[in-house]
Amino acid sequence: MQKAPILYDYFRSSAAYRVRIGLNLKGVAYEKHTVSLIDGEQKGDAYRALNPQGLVPALKVAGHPLMTQSLAILDWLDATYPDPSFLPGDKDERAHVLSMATMIACDIHPLNNLRVLKYLKGPLGVSEAAKDEWYRHWIAEGFEALEKVAQPHAGAYLYGDTPTLADICLIPQLYNARRFSVSVANYPTLRRADETASGNHAFADAHPDLQEAL
């Protein structure tokens, strides 16, 4: 029997959450190896020997090199398990979905993840209130644009009625926004996708609250 892939995971990591959703959407059973970000385990020698960047997620599939970076892992999963696809077949539609996904993965999430918030509080000595406003600022700027960009082609999900890479990136970002008490009231298209996804087991089962407690 083929060994199940091992996901190097942390329950609250948005990037790991994306990969959990992706694995679930493809129906790939996997084992979780928790890397505790709160204990700094990702920066330890043992994990760095596996992934020099010291970030989660990473995915080890038997017979393949360790993979890192959520978007690269999701691309590999999509090539390996083509059905259901994370991206539309038409190349203009694909560019639209990829653009929405990277609006989140490149322009929102990197500014608001743990290592950055720690740098603001530590070396920069930013107050808790100013840090929260920083968080809110990038969410608001990003979600406002995403709402406009998504609207014309959205359905039950961000693009049409089936989940795409854009939803895989959106749902963890919405979870994060709520955790920091950022209102998402002004983004009806994003909220609709979130509501749809909450009824889809692939998304629901990947939710941080359902991962093993640490």
Place this chain on the structure above:
Amino acid sequence: MQKAPILYDYFRSSAAYRVRIGLNLKGVAYEKHTVSLIDGEQKGDAYRALNPQGLVPALKVAGHPLMTQSLAILDWLDATYPDPSFLPGDKDERAHVLSMATMIACDIHPLNNLRVLKYLKGPLGVSEAAKDEWYRHWIAEGFEALEKVAQPHAGAYLYGDTPTLADICLIPQLYNARRFSVSVANYPTLRRADETASGNHAFADAHPDLQEAL
């Protein structure tokens, strides 16, 4: 005659620089429409009506919707003009190259671009020295990891001897690092790719110094 694609461009934007390299590698002639980031033109109504996110680059190809987000545009170019490809055909190698590209595009560049540096100096009141240290910190952390990840499979470029998406992301980031006087001495693999690229017209012609003065 088919109209040439229009690139909404700014000479110093790393993301726009990536797309200039990509268009050149594919041998696609294009027209440039400069959006002056220094004058805030990207946030003006005229440009926002085209691209609600108010960022460069954007690419308009006749008969296709406007495209935004450099990685989405590069993916579209790669699908439309398959030769030479930006990514290896083998899916494990492809994941490796995509991982390196997103280490730059998701984990370095978003923290160091103009809108973020402006927020540090403005709302957060961070000193010039602390801002420069922030810049240096994310470059050093990212490049150290990238150097280790790239080394085993690097050739004249980051992956083998032909340019990939990883180099398309690296070269603008190296340009930026040097502009902020960040040493890249400790990253021989990155410097070798940079040296190779400097002798390749597709990269050299995309250099910010060769774009129209503003």
